[in-house]
Amino acid sequence: MKRRHFLVGTAAVIAGAAGVGVYCAQRASADYATYIRTLRRPLDPSGGIDELVRMASLAPNGHNTQPWRFAVRDRSLMIAPDFSRRTPVVDPDDHHLFVSLGAAAENAAIAGAAMGLPGEITADDAGALHYVFxxxxxxxxxLADAIVHRQSTRSNYDGRPADPATLAALEAAGRAEGVRLVLVTARRRMNDIRDLVVVGNDRQMADPAFIAExxxxxxxxxxxxMDHGDGLYxxxxxxxxxxxxxxxxxxxxxxxxxxxxxxxARQIDTSAGLAIFLGDRADKPSWxxxxxxxxRFLLEATRHGVACAYVNQPVEVAALRPQLAALIGESVRPDLVIRFGYGKPLPYSPRRRVEQVFAGKQAASGQRRKVAALDRLDVGRDFFRGPVPPLQFF
Ligand SMILES: Cc1cc2nc3c(=O)[nH]c(=O)nc-3n(C[C@H](O)[C@H](O)[C@H](O)COP(=O)(O)O)c2cc1C
Structure with a gap:
């Protein structure tokens, strides 16, 4: 073969492979956009238990492992811990896992009230939560409308401060009995916490077990x-x-x-503030x-167009917790550090499908009777059925 023919042939093969690569990437991105539009379609008030489960599953959760399983019995949705989805290195005492379950239950309660299934959240000794409606x-x-729009937005923000009315709304939303919320907006104090985030990040990145997990x-x-339906995309x-x-x-x-x-450091420098949550005890009910x-804080922020992301290094590295607490004048274990501000949304993270996390309708213990009260709730409804409305960013 002549050298010129060889070169032309090689170039054609490379160009063809690149074209196929670009085509496949575009196709996958388009599929992902459709998947997310379906996953994040607006709340359907008549959607029954499946819809409650979809809303609960959209809660934030550590490493997006989605450490939960759902079941329904009588008029109660159970949100049970799935310990096969723990992250033992970054979260050895399951703190993040129970915070995540609390967030999922809160989503269920907010969505339930909007759907005409108002109720209360209780917890049992095994660590499962029950939304009794x-x-x-x-x-x-x-707040229910904001569930599908909320995301952890890990981009740089634009440095704009939040006005006092917005800060007051966020503060009120995150207030709860037994929980302290400290909002830090003073730049000097934010810088001190930023430096602690960096120290924590250094320690985590020097730990091979943290990186492997x-x-x-x-x-x-x-x-x-999409295949996994979980994890950090x-x-x-x-x-x-x-x-x-x-x-x-x-x-x-x-x-x-x-x-x-x-x-x-840049992400915190461009944020409007930091929100630090502290429960009054270091145990599961408090988490x-x-x-x-x-x-509630995150949904209120979403509703106000305020983006949020976690910078939890100073709570994940246990040795740094006392320093963080001292910086904000507290003495109990801090639970979460969240930065907030104004920034463009990033692509949404995936979730597993409802049928992968929901065991369906269960009879009361020891009985095989039909749970008549649930019949109107259309429990077996297909998660992916129905038209897919366009997703709105705000
Ligand atoms: C208790 C808890 C701890 C988290 N810690 C971090 C963190 O340290 N860094 C981070 O980038 N995201 C953190 N996240 C966010 C999750 O990674 C995120 O919720 C998950 O990937 C799903 O994405 P979404 O929030 O956009 O739906 C945390 C979430 C929870 C509930």
Missing amino acids: ANGRPAASP LKSWLRFSPASA SAASGNPSLPDFLGRPAFDLVFKSKSENAKY IKVGRAMQ
Whole structure:
């Protein structure tokens, strides 16, 4: 073969492969957009228990492991811990897991009230939560409407401060018996907490077990995020999408303390403030309360167009907790650090489908009777049925 023919042939093969790659990437992104529009379609007040479960599942949760299972019995939705989805390195005492369950239960309660299924949340000794509901009238609820729009927005914000009325609304939303919410907006105090975030980040990144656990929950491509329905999708953290086989080595190459520390510092520098939640005790019931208060805060923020993201390093690295508490004049264990401000949304993170987390209708213990009261709730409804309205960002 002549050299010129060889070169032309090679160029054609490379161009063809690149074209196929671009086509596949575009296709996967379009599929992901459709998947998210379906997952995040507005609340359907007549959607029954499946809809309650979908709303609960949209709660934030550590590493997006979705450490929950749902079941319904009589007029109670059970939200039970799924300990197979723990993250023992970053969360050895299941603190984040129970905060996440609290957030999911709060979503169920807010959505339930909007759907005409108002109720109360209780907890049992095994750590499961129960949303016990009654029949009522559907009621318009801006917080319920915000559930599908909320996301952890891990981008830089624009540095704009929040006005006093917005801060007061956030403060009121996150207030709860047994939970303290401290809003920090003074730049000097924010800088002190930023420096602690950086110290915590350094320590976490020096821990091979932390990195291995984090990596096991990373999803580098839209296809992988959709297949798993869980985990940390790279685009939702503002990183490029890559096939998993390229994403893993690329992560090892670029994920370095220096650049990550600079990234966190910039993210806090461009935020309007930091919200620190502190439960009055370091136990499961208190963590659940913190999760519920946090979720109301996040939904109120979403409703006001305020973006939020977690910078939890000073609570995840246990040795830094007393320093963080001292910086804000507190003495109990701080539970969460959330930055807030104004910034563009990033792609949404995935969730597993309702039928993957919901065991369906169960008879009361020891009895095989039909749960007649639930018949009108259309429990077996297909999660993906129905038209897909366009998703709105705000
Ligand atoms: C208790 C708890 C701790 C979290 N800690 C962090 C964190 O330290 N860093 C972070 O980027 N996201 C953190 N998150 C956010 C989750 O990663 C996020 O909720 C999950 O990936 C789902 O994404 P979404 O919130 O956009 O729906 C935390 C969430 C919860 C509930």
